[in-house]
Amino acid sequence: MSEPDAVLRLLLDGRPRTRAELIDSSGLARSTVTGRIESLLATGLVVPSGEAASTGGRPPARFRLNPAARLILAADVGATHLSVALTDLTGEIVARSTTPLNIAEGPEIVLAEVVRTGRSLLKTAGRSLKDLAGTGVGLPGPVEHSTGRPNHPPIMPGWDSYDVAGRLSRELPGPVLVDNDVNIMALGEHATEYADVEHLLFVKVATGIGAGVISGGRLHRGAQGAAGDIGHIQTPGHTELCRCGNVGCLEAVASAAAIAARLNVSGSHDIIDLVRSGNTAATTAVRQAGREIGTVLAAAVSLLNPSVLVIGGSLSQAGDHLLAGIRETVYARSLPLATTGLHVTTTRSPYDAALRGAAILVQQHVLVTPS
C-alpha cells in the first residue's frame, strides 16, 4: 500500500503543482512529499516551474516533470527489421533508426546491433549512456513475463530462453524490460491515442496474428505473459495445418503469410500492392481474412466487452478491406450490449506504436514503481 512514487506519478501529466497540491492529491505526509520532491529535484527528474498565486505571504513554488531529464532506449525487433529509438520520459520519440535485420541471425548479433544503434543515436543527440533511464525491447514471439526470456518462439531460432535483459544490461545502464511486440504495440497505441479508454483490444495482423489486451487501463499479460495469443485459436470450418502442429489455427487461415501463399506472392507488401492496384483476388482474400479474424474477435468481444478494437500490423495498411471483413463478422456475431459503443478501427500510429510502447514499459517501471 506504500506509494513512494505517488508524487512522480501525479506529475506525469505534465501539469505543474505546488507542494500543498501534491500533499493533498497524494494523501501522503508533508515530510514524505517534501523529501520526495528534494530527491527528484536532485536527480533533475523534476524542476521548479514558477510560483502559484500567493494567498498571503511568500507565493508557493510549483514543480513539474522534466521529460528531457533522461532518455529511454526503445527497440522493436521484427522478423526482418530492427527499429531503435530514443524517447523522452513521456515516450515521445526524439530520434529513430530502422534497418533490415533477420531475427534468425540470433540474439548475439541482433542485440549487439541494438546496443550499437542506441550508442549511435545517443551520440548524434549529444547525450551519453549515463542519460539513459532504461531500455525497452519488443520481440516477435512469446516472452515469459517474470523472466523476460523468449518462450519457445516459433520464428526466432536461437532465442529460446535467452537472457535478453541480462545481455543488454552488460552494456546499458538502468533496467531492461522485455515483452512481445503485440503487447508493446497495445501499450503504445493505448498511451498515445486512447489514454482514457479502460478496455481496449489491439490486434496485429501481419506474418503472424496476435493481440494485446488492455483491461482496466492496464496491460493484461496473464499468468505466464502469454495473454493475447489469438493466432492459434481454431477458426470454425477450417483444417489448414499450422506451423504449431494444430489444424485450423487463425494464423494458418488469415495471416499475411497465409494470404500470400494463396495468392502466390511473398508477403504483406505484395498483398498491399495488389490490393492498391485493384486486383480482385487479393481484395477478396483480404476481406475474407477479415471475416475469419472477425469470428475470433467476436468471441473476444463477448468475453471482454472492450470499447475499442484496434487493428494494426502490416496487413492493416491494405485499405479498408480487412477492417470491413472484421466489422461485418464482429457486429453479426456479438450481442447488442457488447457492441453498443464498440469502436472498431485501424491503428492511428502504424509506425510508432511499438517503439512508444517499448518506452512506456520502461517509463512505468522507472517512474511508477519504487526505485
Added chain:
Amino acid sequence: MSEPDAVLRLLLDGRPRTRAELIDSSGLARSTVTGRIESLLATGLVVPSGEAASTGGRPPARFRLNPAARLILAADVGATHLSVALTDLTGEIVARSTTPLNIAEGPEIVLAEVVRTGRSLLKTAGRSLKDLAGTGVGLPGPVEHSTGRPNHPPIMPGWDSYDVAGRLSRELPGPVLVDNDVNIMALGEHATEYADVEHLLFVKVATGIGAGVISGGRLHRGAQGAAGDIGHIQTPGHTELCRCGNVGCLEAVASAAAIAARLNVSGSHDIIDLVRSGNTAATTAVRQAGREIGTVLAAAVSLLNPSVLVIGGSLSQAGDHLLAGIRETVYARSLPLATTGLHVTTTRSPYDAALRGAAILVQQHVLVTPS
C-alpha cells in the same frame, strides 16, 4: 490518488495493527491515520485489540476490523429460485434462506420477497435494518454496470431497464449493488478459494452458459458490464438455432437446457440423476458438451492466459464428465505456454459462491471506496 480508506483496507485481513504500523504500511500522514481510526472506532467498524509489546514507555494500542459490526444482505436471484443471506463484513455467511421463485413473476414481486426475507433473517439473528452496511444482488442476465439495470435479459420478462437498486433502496439502508450472477460467482469463488490468484476464469454451466473474468485480481466487467458473455460465441461446426436469433451459439449447443432437450428430460437435475445412474446417453452428452465448451474456453485461455479455470453452475455437479471433456479440448487446443500451470477444476463452493460474491460487491464498495 487519495486513499481515505487505506486504513480499513489494511485491516481487512483480520490482523490487529498498531497506529505506527498503519502509518508505515499506508504511507499516510500520522494525523490522517489517527483521525481515520477515531472515526472507525466511533462507528464500531474497528475495535481495540490489546496492546503490542512495549519498546519503552506506554505499550502501543492495537486495532482490528470488527467483522460483526455490520451485516451485508446478499441476494442470488436465479431463474427459478431466490437465495438470500446475511453475511458479516468479510463475506462469511451467518444466516441464509432459499425458496423456489420464478423470476418471470417480475421485479416487484421478486424484490419484495428479497426485502421480506432480509427482514426475517435480521429478526431471527436479533439484528435490525440499521445494522445493514448494504445490499448485493446477483441477477441471471446482463446488467449494465454503470446503472445497475438489467439490459435486455433474455429469461427475465418485465426486468429490462428496471431500477433494481432504486427499488431496494426505498426499503433498505446503505448502497445497493447489482451485477449478473456469473460475475458474483466469480467474485465469491475468487475471494473464498483463490484470493492470491491474479488471473482466474469462472464458467457457469447451467440452463445458460456464462463466465466471470478476474484480471489482475479484480473483476473485469468490460465497457458496458457485458464481459464474460460467452454463451453466444459460435461453436465450430454447429448450426443449432439459439434464442438470441443467431445460430451455433455455445448455449444452444452445450448448456443444460440443450442437453436436456436432446435427452428429452426437463433440466440439469434430471441430467445429473441420469449420469449418476450410469445412463450412457446422458454421460456421452455431458462429456460432448464439455468438449464444445472446451473449444470456446481454449480460445479464452489463449486470449487471457489465466492460471485457474473454475467450472461451476448446476451441470458442474454431474460427476467429472463435463470437466473431462473441457480439459480434453483445452489442453489439445491451447499453446503449451498458456497451459503451463493452468489448473482446470470444479467450483469448491457450488452453493455459496454467488451469495458470498454478492456480499463481496458490497464489502468492496463500502469498505474500500471513500464513504
